[in-house]
Amino acid sequence: MSRLDRHHVLITFGRSFLTLDLARQLSAAGHRVTLVDSIPIGVGRLSRATSAFYKVPPPKFQPRAYARELARIVREQNIDLVIPIHEETDILAMMVDEFPDSCKLFLSDFETENRLHNKFEFSELLTERGIPSLKYSRVAGPADLAKLDFSAPFAMKEVYSRGSQKVHKVTPGDDLGWLTFDEGNPWLAQEWVGGDKYCSYSVCHEGRIYAHATYPVRYAIGGSSCLTFQSVQHQGILDWVTDFVKDQNFTGQVGFDFIEDPERGLFCIECNPRATSGIMMFRPEDGIDRAFFAENDEIIEPDPDTDRMIGVGMMLYGWRRSAVPDRSLSRFAQLRAFAREFRAADDVITHKGDQKPAWLLPVAYAGILRSCVRYRVGLAEGFMHDHEWDGTRI
Known part of the structure; x- marks a missing residue:
């Protein structure tokens, strides 16, 4: 690869192991990698693959400030490509006009991103396209709950949710009085199958x-x-x-x-x-x-x-x-x-010639634990809490 083929890439969510691994792969190919995150020390910041790191506002709580700060970094550092990692993807998809034409955001338009992210709308999309799908129903309140007609176990999960969070297996006849309803984030009831x-x-x-x-x-x-x-x-x-x-x-x-x-x-x-x-x-x-x-x-x-x-x-x-x-x-x-x-x-963390992320992992996790305390959530939730997006339009 010649120097003319090399690119300057900005990757978000610098605390993630996904970001660390992608940074290593891009750096090994000769590209320059800049990372951003809302915590001061993410595991990716410690890697030799990272040429620069910027602390930015939390996208969940300050979406406009987050996108504008990324756009400023893009202009200042002549970034060629922005690769979002987590659900800040949706936020950036709404703010593409903030970025210069010289930089590509690696994502689709907001309407596409949102429809695929929203679990109910994705199920609807499969039905519209004639793609076989599991039985499903939208549950936005007690009236929808009363209409459920599942005869076998089904899952209950919010339409805006992510891996391992708030997925409940329900058997027909179970008391669902514990459910709470958020107008902007209803539940999806989805058939539970084995395999x-x-x-x-x-x-x-x-x-x-x-x-x-x-x-x-x-x-x-x-x-x-x-x-x-x-x-x-x-x-x-x-x-x-x-x-x-x-x-x-x-x-x-x-x-x-x-x-x-x-x-x-x-x-x-x-x-x-x-x-x-x-x-x-x-x-x-x-x-x-x-x-x-x-x-x-x-x-x-x-x-x-x-x-x-x-x-x-x-x-x-x-x-x-x-x-x-x-x-x-x-x-x-x-x-x-x-x-x-x-x-x-x-x-995935240990890597020959780039051992600092593994050695200093406790330091990187200290920032995540601080977020857990700040937002009063567990470790799994705190890892991504300030980068989640639950349907709020900017």
């Missing part, structure tokens, strides 16, 4: 996939927020994502959650129109930076032998009964399996 769970991650430009990964849900917080990542080939999922991305003419990073019922087939549960953990399955030698600039002809996929984990997440959650992949095993067998997985998988 193998998968997640996908794709990098797309104008309806075409340039990089793609699929991984099964194994060790996961609450059974949904993955801690381990093993690359698998699943042609059905790749075909599904290819068709959907083309139909939406989608640009950006996107992840889908799937379940494959042995009798009924493949269903998409929900969509995450942003970066997901799948980015951590790629290695620098895969050249995924080409996908962000639409420079490759063939879809870039991770090595089929990829087996990675978020080590600190495994230590905090992976050994718990709620996180193990096979709950039919005895507790002793579960712990033995966990130990084998922990030894076999590569930690």
